[in-house]
Amino acid sequence: MNTVLVIGAGAAGMMAAYAAAQAGASVLCVEKNEKCGRKIYISGKGRCNLTNACAPDELAGNVVSNPKFLYSTFSKFNNESAIRFFHEQGLATKVERGNRVFPVSDHASDVIRTLETACRKAGVRFRMNTEVRDILVAGGRFKAAVLDDGQTLAADACVIATGGLSYPTTGSSGDGFGWARKLGVAVTDLRPSLVGLRVKEDCCARMEGLSLKNVEVRILDGGKEVFREFGEMLFTRRGVSGPVILTASARIGKRLETRELKMFIDLKPALDEKKLDERILRDFEGEKNRDFANSLGKLLPVKMIPEVIGLSDIAPQTKVHEIRRGQRLQLIQVIKNFPLTITGSGDFSEAVVTQGGVSVREIDPSAMRVKKVPGLFMAGEILDVDALTGGFNFTIAWSTGYTAGINAAKYAAGNED
Numbered sequence: 001m002n003t004v005l006v007i008g009a010g011a012a013g014m015m016a017a018y019a020a021a022q023a024g025a026s027v028l029c030v031e032k033n034e035k036c037g038r039k040i041y042i043s044g045k046g047r048c049n050l051t052n053a054c055a056p057d058e059l060a061g062n063v064v065s066n067p068k069f070l071y072s073t074f075s076k077f078n079n080e081s082a083i084r085f086f087h088e089q090g091l092a093t094k095v096e097r098g099n100r101v102f103p104v105s106d107h108a109s110d111v112i113r114t115l116e117t118a119c120r121k122a123g124v125r126f127r128m129n130t131e132v133r134d135i136l137v138a139g140g141r142f143k144a145a146v147l148d149d150g151q152t153l154a155a156d157a158c159v160i161a162t163g164g165l166s167y168p169t170t171g172s173s174g175d176g177f178g179w180a181r182k183l184g185v186a187v188t189d190l191r192p193s194l195v196g197l198r199v200k201e202d203c204c205a206r207m208e209g210l211s212l213k214n215v216e217v218r219i220l221d222g223g224k225e226v227f228r229e230f231g232e233m234l235f236t237r238r239g240v241s242g243p244v245i246l247t248a249s250a251r252i253g254k255r256l257e258t259r260e261l262k263m264f265i266d267l268k269p270a271l272d273e274k275k276l277d278e279r280i281l282r283d284f285e286g287e288k289n290r291d292f293a294n295s296l297g298k299l300l301p302v303k304m305i306p307e308v309i310g311l312s313d314i315a316p317q318t319k320v321h322e323i324r325r326g327q328r329l330q331l332i333q334v335i336k337n338f339p340l341t342i343t344g345s346g347d348f349s350e351a352v353v354t355q356g357g358v359s360v361r362e363i364d365p366s367a368m369r370v371k372k373v374p375g376l377f378m379a380g381e382i383l384d385v386d387a388l389t390g391g392f393n394f395t396i397a398w399s400t401g402y403t404a405g406i407n408a409a410k411y412a413a414g415n416e417d
């Protein structure tokens, strides 16, 4: 019969459906939402950063969990393949800062439309508003999917592409993890990643909305530095967020499950302590009779001044000319090491991706086949792979989706075990 069932019409599911249909299978893609690609729709602030135009051998360096597992699938379908695919399907793309690839139109909806049209042209049938409740296995092999209403959908092979746990409002509620566990397929610990961090100090709430460009963030676990990066961040009601912080969350999320970590922000990373002292002295020179509280306007953003003053041992009303060298050096320490205590990560509801998933040891990396269950394949965020921002998570979805689709079609045609 050569039938392939794809569960989930997100990035990985649609690519898997397309690839399986192109490889000759009769493909049905079921999706519980009324539309395909709801998460794609909100991705990249509605513009969809669909991949990254880096050299293909740089992809793995941007994968946080299990990059080696992806070598084989990236060798078959990588970022360049994804760009070629979208161009061939008529979607014009552009490259922005950090090699991020977007549709020229700046509309994520065009990415969804392109994928959906490619699927339909290849013969994929979609069934929307259709929720899979369970997976049936008979004789150790995939048999059928059971729908919410009890109906079964039999197929020769199945690709599960139900995503992770992040932004559950888009439909990604982690259903595939439950099916995997039931089948004896290991799922690693799941945690939110690419997410804001919660901070103990209440200064963050007072600085809510303040964005800092060109700062260096250092994070320490006990005495050990576990993260250091330069870039942009912002304060939120409950902590910190922004590009550098999202990257940090991917690197330190596991540690945060068991302990608090110290974070230090260097507000002037371009100036070493000596140069910063010279700069402060220059600023103070013109303001000798002013209160200290009114003397930092050229150096720091307004919202930050009371917080820095609060951590310095200089009273706000001190006249600038009264400030002693020792006090100035201590002020420099605060500016170079603004301290915060990270207590945890944000929730799944605000996380860009899920870290953890179906253990890569359960999956054949060259086919995305579930080793224990012939006929069953998995792709996308359901797997224990995640990457940094920049279009890398979609690249994983396209690549693993493509590999799963091709191999599910091969299996269904009887050309594989």
Ligand SMILES: Cc1cc2nc3c(=O)[nH]c(=O)nc-3n(C[C@H](O)[C@H](O)[C@H](O)COP(=O)(O)OP(=O)(O)OC[C@H]3O[C@@H](n4cnc5c(N)ncnc54)[C@H](O)[C@@H]3O)c2cc1C
Binding pocket: 007, 008, 009, 010, 011, 012, 013, 030, 031, 032, 033, 036, 037, 038, 039, 040, 042, 043, 044, 045, 048, 049, 050, 051, 130, 131, 132, 133, 161, 162, 163, 164, 166, 167, 170, 171, 172, 173, 174, 175, 176, 351, 352, 353, 379, 380, 381, 382, 390, 391, 392, 393, 394, 395, 397
């Ligand atoms: C706000 C936000 C912005 C992002 N921006 C980017 C970006 O710009 N670039 C980038 O690379 N990555 C981005 N990502 C990450 C990227 O969107 C995901 O990594 C990617 O969508 C994962 O694709 P997937 O197909 O594996 O899962 P999903 O996109 O989550 O798709 C899973 C699909 O399965 C369906 N489904 C689930 N359970 C069932 C069931 N029981 N029955 C039927 N259907 C089911 C869901 O409804 C959903 O449509 C962003 C994520 C978020 C949340």
